[in-house]
Amino acid sequence: MSGAHFAFTDRWGGVSAAPYEELNLGGAVGDDPRAVRTNRELAAKALGLHPGRVIWMNQVHGRDVAVADGPWEAGDTPPVDGVVTARRGLALAVLTADCTPVLLADPVVGVAGAAHAGRPGLLAGVVPAAVRAMTALGADPARIIARSGPSICGRCYEVPESMRAEVAAAEPAAYATTSWGTPAVDVAAGVRTQLERLGVTNLGQSTVCTLESADHFSYRREKSTGRLASYVWLEES
Template identity: 50%
Template sequence: MRVRRVITTRDGGASTAPYSSFNLGDHVGDAPDAVAANRKRLAESLPNAPHGPVWMEQIHGRNAEIVDGPRTEPVEATDALVTAEPGLVLVALVADCVPVLLADPDAGVVSAVHAGRVGSRIGVVPSALAAMRRAGASTERVEALLGPSVCGECYEVPAAMRQDVEEHLPGTACRTRNGKPGLDLRAGLWRQLAEAGVSRIGVDPRCTVESPELFSHRRESTTGRFGAAIWLEATG
């Protein structure tokens, strides 16, 4: 089954500064009408996707929810969505966290994951993989895309925090461009996926802090959210 993936940017929407302009987050202080217009535009622009998008009430946790149809409201208190329903678009919203898009094309199962520092530390990606298996996927067939996020060279944290995250998610500890303690969440998630048996892992190398076409909370504090979407293409 054909899998489609989209990473949005901040351009081409209805929102005004500091959310200009294609902000998809409805929890950051933007005008509700502007967010609704942006979400409507996204829904209308996705090919062969009549049933989405499905949004999450992201809480930096590790809950993974299997959905089998459209939702009128965001799925409560979850940071990973899984579906086997063709045409149902799953979206993770980010502005420095790692969006993780997972798919088993043979089984027809996909997942969108919001993996920030806390969620990555407590295992949101393994939770998503477990939910995918419950929906019929095989980890060995899963394809993963780690989307744009803050890079290790820009993500400075206290030394104690770096040590704590490294203990829970090995491979994340690094040093920033200025030689300070840092975290590279994508490096840790890549290692975690590989050790789980995922062999096809892609990385969008863009750093949100360094890429003006993307929203970044660390760069701008008050800002919007871009989306990482995945779906099984509906046919017929």
Template identity: 50%
Template sequence: MTTTRRGGVSRPPYDTFNLGDHVGDAPAAVAANRKRLADTIGADGVVWMNQVHSDRVVVVDGDPGATVDDTDALVTTTPRLALAVLSADCVPVLLADARAGVIGAAHAGRVGAQLGIVARTVEKMVALGASPDDISVLLGPAVSGRHYEVPAIMADEVEAALPGSRTTTEKGTPGLDIRAGIARQLTTLGITTIDIDPRCTVEDRALFSHRRDAPTGRLASLVWME
């Protein structure tokens, strides 16, 4: 699941359901929003990350409400423990192998995706017993290639590391579609059950977008097992 901007207590420009504690919002508002989310989903707790655009994956097995520092992906085999990704244009990647009982959540911005954060997450899941044939993936709302304009050199560099990412924006300039690149990467890893949320964070005013509105809040995308 992925949250929207609605339903929280944060004041502008973080209005209202901001779940990021690193963007300048009042800590009490973020804490209240996070508690509301945890209470609503009905899991035993939520594990958060202090994301740093890396390829680091951490396995967690408890401590609901904790925040894992300096990482961009979490993996667990613990039922009812929700893993959360914060985003406001980057790609939230939610993965699950229901048969093996292994789930993962990754934050794939341009840098992390280029470094291979999604592939590292799959590798960690497989090490815990997951099978690529049984892993299903959701790529959540993110900036679309229509609005992700970058220098041509950067587009080429990302394309070299993550084939399928380079695209053309609505202006006719070089751009990136990170979700397309990740989807292609997943297929090379043997994963074929891939769903892509079509929403563009820049276009959809119900979602936070750093590129459109900075400073602004952060959405949360979550995955958990019953």
């Protein structure tokens, strides 16, 4: 894929104890920080990455996007839901446990992006904001490769009718119905349409529903649980 790499974790292969077992990569869910640190090292090394070259976000369900030129200073992780970089070899990471992780790469100019898109992020437009931040660094939407990772599907993400109406008014493609016939939201479908509207056509979406899969963390299923990570990076020249 022209030097672009995308990776998505499941919940196995780490050291965290219940209810975060095993490969919890989220540092703000109540898990032992030492276990999280070990898990992040294990995941990075399994991907051939240096743990110190992985960029994390302090995710807040907003639309702000940060530009990363290198690792953040200790204690200075920005409160954003999108991050972009023009540095090859720097990996961008998104934490989720039902929300949709969106990974983006333009391998021609060496620009990558990552976004955390839950229902609030879909409404706020965090994914379009990430694409615009990438284009400011020289990326072309027509060249961008987009991949979304495991997330709760539209057949399972039940919401009140008023909430579905609110989301559908902003993004009609996110209108959904559960498999049992109640109102739902399909965040991944909404994100896909937002990307298509911006001219991104190289799209790929995970078929894994986190609520249905016992191999993945799901906040809606378990409440107290770990976080998956999705990574994007470009090979260094």
